[in-house]
Amino acid sequence: xxxxxxxxxxxxxxxxxxxxxxxxxxxxxxxxxxxxxxxxxxxxxxxxxxxxxxxxxxxxxxxxxxxxxxxxxxxxxxxxxxxxxxxxxxxxxxxxxxxxxxxxxxxxxxxxxxxxxxxxxxxxxxxxxxxxxxxxxxxxxxxxxxxxxxxxxxxxxxxxxxxxxxxxxxxxxxxxxxxxxxxxxxxxxxxxxxxxxxxxxxxxxxxxxxxxxxxxxxxxxxxxxxxxxxxxxxxxxxxxxxxxxxxxxxxxxxxxxxxxxxxxxxxxxxxxxxxxx
Amino acid sequence: xxxxxxxxxxxxxxxxxxxxxxxxxxxxxxxxxxxxxxxxxxxxxxxxxxxxxxxxxxxxxxxxxxxxxxxxxxxxxxxxxxxxxxxxxxxxxxxxxxxxxxxxxxxxxxxxxxxxxxxxxxxxxxxxxxxxxxxxxxxxxxxxxxxxxxxxxxxxxxxxxxxxxxxxxxxxxxxxxxxxxxxxxxxxxxxxxxxxxxxxx
Numbered sequence: 001x002x003x004x005x006x007x008x009x010x011x012x013x014x015x016x017x018x019x020x021x022x023x024x025x026x027x028x029x030x031x032x033x034x035x036x037x038x039x040x041x042x043x044x045x046x047x048x049x050x051x052x053x054x055x056x057x058x059x060x061x062x063x064x065x066x067x068x069x070x071x072x073x074x075x076x077x078x079x080x081x082x083x084x085x086x087x088x089x090x091x092x093x094x095x096x097x098x099x100x101x102x103x104x105x106x107x108x109x110x111x112x113x114x115x116x117x118x119x120x121x122x123x124x125x126x127x128x129x130x131x132x133x134x135x136x137x138x139x140x141x142x143x144x145x146x147x148x149x150x151x152x153x154x155x156x157x158x159x160x161x162x163x164x165x166x167x168x169x170x171x172x173x174x175x176x177x178x179x180x181x182x183x184x185x186x187x188x189x190x191x192x193x194x195x196x197x198x199x200x201x202x203x204x205x206x207x208x209x210x211x212x213x214x215x216x217x218x219x220x221x222x223x224x225x226x227x228x229x230x231x232x233x234x235x236x237x238x239x240x241x242x243x244x245x246x247x248x249x250x251x252x253x254x255x256x257x258x259x260x261x262x263x264x265x266x267x268x269x270x271x272x273x274x275x276x277x
Numbered sequence: 278x279x280x281x282x283x284x285x286x287x288x289x290x291x292x293x294x295x296x297x298x299x300x301x302x303x304x305x306x307x308x309x310x311x312x313x314x315x316x317x318x319x320x321x322x323x324x325x326x327x328x329x330x331x332x333x334x335x336x337x338x339x340x341x342x343x344x345x346x347x348x349x350x351x352x353x354x355x356x357x358x359x360x361x362x363x364x365x366x367x368x369x370x371x372x373x374x375x376x377x378x379x380x381x382x383x384x385x386x387x388x389x390x391x392x393x394x395x396x397x398x399x400x401x402x403x404x405x406x407x408x409x410x411x412x413x414x415x416x417x418x419x420x421x422x423x424x425x426x427x428x429x430x431x432x433x434x435x436x437x438x439x440x441x442x443x444x445x446x447x448x449x450x451x452x453x454x455x456x457x458x459x460x461x462x463x464x465x466x467x468x469x470x471x472x473x474x475x476x477x478x
Contacts (some may be wrong), residue, residue, distance in 0.1 A: 015396050031424040061384025079288055095385075096367055120367070124319035131312035134305075138313065144368055155415060178455075187297060190342060192316035206451040221424055250396055251418055254403040261404060268408050272454055 011253060012065055013276065019078070020251040022241025031242060036208060037225040040193045040215030043166060049083025051165035052158050056180070057088060057095035057102070061195075063172025066197040068098060069235035070223035071170050074104050075197065077230045085154045088118040091128050091175050096120045096144055113152045120144035126179040133161035133184040161188035166214070170195040177204050181212045195222060283472030290470040327355065354380075416442060 002195040007077065047053070059067045078084050088099035099118045103228060106116060119140040122128040132139040136158050138147045149155045157163060161184040169180045169192060177194040184190040191214045196204055197217035217226060223236025289311055290351040295301075296308035328464035342348075358380070405411045422428035423439020468474050 003397065003401055011396060011400060012393055015393065029430055030425050034440075059380040060390035062382070065385055067390065087279050099371070100368060100373070101377075111358055122340050123323055124316040126313035126431075127312055127319065131309065131316055136314065138309070139316070145366070191379055202443060202447050203455070205448050206455055209444070209448055218424070224426075240426050244425040247421040247425045247428055248394070248400050251421060253396065253400045255413065257400050257403075258405050 006217075013057055015246070015249055018245045019242045022245050023238070026238070027241050029244065031224055031228055031237075031240065032223045033191045034218065034222075035229055036216045036218070037222055037229065040168075040217060041048050041226065041229045043191065043193060043214055044063075044074070044077050046140065047078075047081055047084055047165055049158075050085075051083075052085040052087060052154065052163060053078055053166075054087045054089060054164050054167045055099070056167065056169045056171075057090045057099045058092040058171035058175055059170055060092060060094040063197050064098060065239075066219040067170050067172060067223075068101070068181060068197055069099065069220060070195045070217050070226055070234070071102050071241070072105060073223055073226040073234060073236065074168060074229055076105070076107075076232055077226070079115070079196060080230075084159065085114070087130065087154065087158070088116070090119075090121045091123075091125055093121055093123075100144075113147070114154055117154050118144045125175045126183060129175055130183040133188055133190070135160060136163075152191055161190040164188075164190045166190075167192045168192070168195065169243050171200065172197050173200075175214060176200065177213055177216075181207060191218075195219075279472070286472065287470050290466065327359065332354065 002030070018175055021132070029269065044053075045207060054070070055078075075086065078086050086103075088096075088103060088127065090096050090099060096118060099120075103112075103118055110116060120143065122139060124131070128139065140149065140155075142148050143152060161167070167180055167184055167190050168174075169177050171177060171194065176196065177192060178192075180192050180194075185192045192212070193211055194204060194213040195217040196219065198221065201216070203217050204213065204216055208216045217223070220236055220239045225236075225242050227234050227236045284391075292304060292309050293311060296304050331352065333353050337348040338345045338352070355376065358372075361369070361375070365371050399417075403410075403414045403417065405414060411438075419435060419439045419442060422431060423436045428439070454467040
């Protein structure tokens with residue numbers, strides 16, 4: 001049963017309306033916070049002054065819609081905790097831009113070089129993660145601006161992945177949590193939390209169950225849950241209405257198509273049963 | 278010559294692999310150096326890829342193929358971002374302005390277009406013909422509704438069923454795939470290290 005061009009256009013138009021309507025007129029909905037999200041919140045709450053957290057920005061503009069809101073919410077939580085240093089790195093070329101955008105929202109009083117550092121991008125994917133985990137300053141001798149590592153006090157605290165209190169891998173593909181588990185989690189015992197796109201959740205749940213991942217945030221939904229926990233509404237909560245509308249729309253369209261097929265088959269049945277003349 | 282390639286590959290593989298299991302200072306230092314060489318090689322590969330892209334699209338422009346304006350736009354973007362990133366820095370206002378107002382919205386838009394394909398694909402393919410397709414449809418409905426707040430509004434059991442599907446049958450399958458592919462990876466690494474891959478034959 002083929003779909004005509006007009007049917008396709010009608011579906012597209014209705015879909016746009018369904019997704020845009022909650023943006024214009026938000027509908028408040030209850031949001032259950034998953035245990036996986038609470039685990040990251042608790043882990044950050046348990047950090048002690050002087051701890052260093054690595055935020056790895058391994059996503060690009062395409063997947064940023066699903067991840068960036070969570071990155072901002074988690075970063076704000078980290079900045080609220082006293083004496084926590086945040087190092088931003090990227091093993092995807094677009095990553096440093098998102099690190100810059102996230103770090104630009106740092107609250108007043110936080111000093112670059114002491115509380116946060118953006119190291120920029122290194123090519124090499126998993127190999128670069130391995131090198132970074134083994135020797136931070138050798139892999140990144142300077143930050144994104146070219147400031148030598150020796151002039152950044154936060155970097156003097158970390159030699160290898162053993163010194164990371166927590167790694168938060170934000171990924172829209174490869175490298176992702178699995179690469180960090182292999183290169184930093186298993187060899188150096190670094191705790192790894194992950195923020196991934198919703199489609200990457202199913203494969204990463206296996207690592208969560210085996211406790212190789214300390215926490216896992218489910219894309220934009222994870223961002224909404226984290227914003228709820230830290231009491232700072234942002235793009236995550238704002239996007240929940242549209243995501244809900246999209247899911248309901250797709251399921252309604254599928255249901256209508258199946259009913260239509262059933263009706264057409266019922267109509268065709270009597271003529272099929274008629275014996276051949 | 279082939280033996281030299283195989284010997285280099287074998288030594289490098291053994292050094293890096295041993296570093297994962299044995300803590301010997303010499304091995305650790307050698308492995309760290311090799312990993313840094315890997316980063317340098319990856320950076321060269323990026324440059325080589327950019328050069329290849331440049332040559333291909335320059336050829337299309339010079340031959341005035343029907344799609345040459347797209348090639349020109351691509352080359353402009355490539356030269357602009359590579360030049361700006363190299364000479365004025367990726368944190369400079371000139372670079373950031375174009376990144377945030379050109380590349381980022383385009384990237385978001387291209388990814389968002391996928392949603393339209395998903396909608397029509399779901400409309401066409403989620404049809405109940407047999408019990409197997411009905412199972413897929415019901416599972417997909419639970420997962421979709423369980424991922425968004427409206428699922429909880431419709432029925433409180435939806436997130437629980439969705440969570441069970443993800444935690445139990447999904448994870449069982451994923452674990453099998455991960456372990457299976459890891460064993461396959463070890464076998465492929467051994468074949469490469471021992472020079473058994475056909476590309477060297």
